[in-house]
Amino acid sequence: MSKKIDLSMPNAFVPGQGNLSSEDDAMVARRYRLLGPAYRLMYENPLHLVRGEGVWLYDVNGRPYLDVYNNVTSLGHCHPRVVEAIREQVGILATNTRYLHSLILDYAERLLATFPSALGHVMFACTGSEANDLAYRIAKFHTGGTGVIVTDMSYHGISDTVSQFSPSLGKSVNLGVHVRTVPSPHAYHYPHCDIGAKFTADVKSAIDDLLRHGIKPAMLIVDSLFTSDGVLADPGGFLKGAVDAIRAAGGIFVADEVQPGFARTGDFMWGFQRHGVEPDMVTLGKPMGNGQPISATVIRPEILQEFGENARYFNTFGGNAVSCAAAFAVLQAIQDEKLQENARVVGAHMAEGLSKLKARHDIVGDVRGAGLIFGLEIVTDQTSAKAGREATTRVVNRMRDDGVLISVCGKGYNVLKIRPPLVFSRENADMFLAALDRALAAE
């Protein structure tokens, strides 16, 4: 196995290290032989999984792990309602959008009802990357520009085009010449700033720089919770100035809700709502089908009009009946099981517990988040507030060994990325908090 492999991914397994069973070691080698060198595993000792149920994942030895990380399975693993919807529809039909089918329309109607009425159309694809890729195609068509502005540790996807505006992929994946990055709107790192004013000024500078190079701005796209940047939720409202600025420059504003969307933030269904803005486009993915591949781009009709009339769009599996059935079940479960409310209530309980841990552990520099997504910044000590990258890695792996799964994000690779399923209970939260307390105490 090559020694040169790039490991700029936070919490990446380092081949040749770790303490794997001989079976898992052979599996890692077999995986490299078959899938090649582009895949990365998580944790010092990767997990060999065989089963999932609710908030639990089980490894090959039957050991349970509390899943506080995978937001694709946002309703928990194998949610009965989604499993049933897939099992039923897969035996009936999985048609495509070149035929009429009622399910895609029933789902589209119910989905659009969760958005401001100005966002009137929805188009379906299979991955968040495809949703963001389509958003960019539409933005270019509508604005006549090509320029893109993103935050400097953002992730938006892995298509050729989208990878060019996903700086978190690392320095081996070049940004496009038409792409500008702005610093993450990081209240903890800029304690003396008005974060909204600073972010607006940074976006305006990026617009000016694009224009100075003869590049017309097409879009500002942000994950509305800045998840990969380190989970930056507050203060609510700080996006407004930047949205006004990109529109004033002839560009549009795209809210990437692939990570923050579908009720995760507790107070709202969508992350952008905490900022009091109405995006021109919104992209959806990961938790949309609770594991079934489906994604979407939600669009203001006047922005889609010219693209739609001239450039037809057909995604073979996008909007197929099985994926729509799964997504419909997800939306119904969120509403019927009051999961947004659960995210708010259990999230508040977790936030309180995390704040107590900050008071107890000097290496916890900052606790932040919204609903059931948290970033917990690890530092050398609260006074100097220097990034504690190695300690972060140790904490995450200690918790994994203790049976609790979280991971890492942020530019300094020193933010615990905590993202339990929306069905997380108060008891699950307490179990997680106790494990985190132990892992921090061991530093």
Place this chain on the structure above:
Amino acid sequence: MSKKIDLSMPNAFVPGQGNLSSEDDAMVARRYRLLGPAYRLMYENPLHLVRGEGVWLYDVNGRPYLDVYNNVTSLGHCHPRVVEAIREQVGILATNTRYLHSLILDYAERLLATFPSALGHVMFACTGSEANDLAYRIAKFHTGGTGVIVTDMSYHGISDTVSQFSPSLGKSVNLGVHVRTVPSPHAYHYPHCDIGAKFTADVKSAIDDLLRHGIKPAMLIVDSLFTSDGVLADPGGFLKGAVDAIRAAGGIFVADEVQPGFARTGDFMWGFQRHGVEPDMVTLGKPMGNGQPISATVIRPEILQEFGENARYFNTFGGNAVSCAAAFAVLQAIQDEKLQENARVVGAHMAEGLSKLKARHDIVGDVRGAGLIFGLEIVTDQTSAKAGREATTRVVNRMRDDGVLISVCGKGYNVLKIRPPLVFSRENADMFLAALDRALAAE
């Protein structure tokens, strides 16, 4: 509904025309309201489908249609083995590639065994577009070039990057400045040419033109059956010179098997095999999961090495356990049910029947194909051989009204695209041939 809508898609429904029931008419309007103007329907009177089983699709009134078109459901709609595999795995786990899981490896091993041994790695995504997009990213990394050569009516996908080398999307979707098109290798249109020599010369000219513009060639990518160009299968072997030419120029050769792959051609598992070439990369999609979203890029290890070490690849749903379970079942069904053999035998029977129709109908200019995929070129008459675009549209819609589904391809929009599932029986073939005979006789 806008009157300006681009209808350059062959066999597209024209809004406002047709003879729809009031229910379907309302559904078309609702669809436009929810999904917007970028979606197109097929046929003068779109089909409103509710169910599929084997070679049959059923509309909302319970009317059956013989499906001779949808190659996603290549094993037939709702194949019991695939349905069962999905139903089982969806209740166990749908994990991703950042954990170890045996199913993806078992499937990868079995899939790679169907390829020449030099093609040693496989990477998974969700759509054919993503597979081709990844192939291009890898090709750029490996060659240091950006130039792409495709045929002039080819289709490779709808990501921003791939749409720039998919000329069949129509003139509103711009080709990239780094893209060159070559004429389809069309034996019927160039009856006095050695098609292999001509295609090689055309590719060499395109290479020269790229270099003259300072653009280093990255790849030649072709659908190995030239499906969208009109189904151009013969003479076997004609690709070899072009493959040698792109390699001599420092580029690589990518076989797009999204449409021709998985035993459709009868004689071989993969379309490129009829040409006696070994591609540098092969892309797979549509029929891979019989409707479940899954795609792949198969790669020579030495070509993937540098990309893989430097640019990690993670596709959230790519290679998830449910999609792999479906794909595994597809591969097993093809092998256990001898579907490649069925494609060969029933395909030969259909080819014979189509040749008889050509002898009986002067508007059939050419019959061609391989296994269970055919292009039947409609002309004004066999002597002048002028494209019969309107007649083609009439024949396809007459057949649809008669309960048999096919569609259209080719640069002149005058090629019947005939692509039954691999489980097509001799009796199904005879039913199709009788319907086609009637539709042609009505001209």
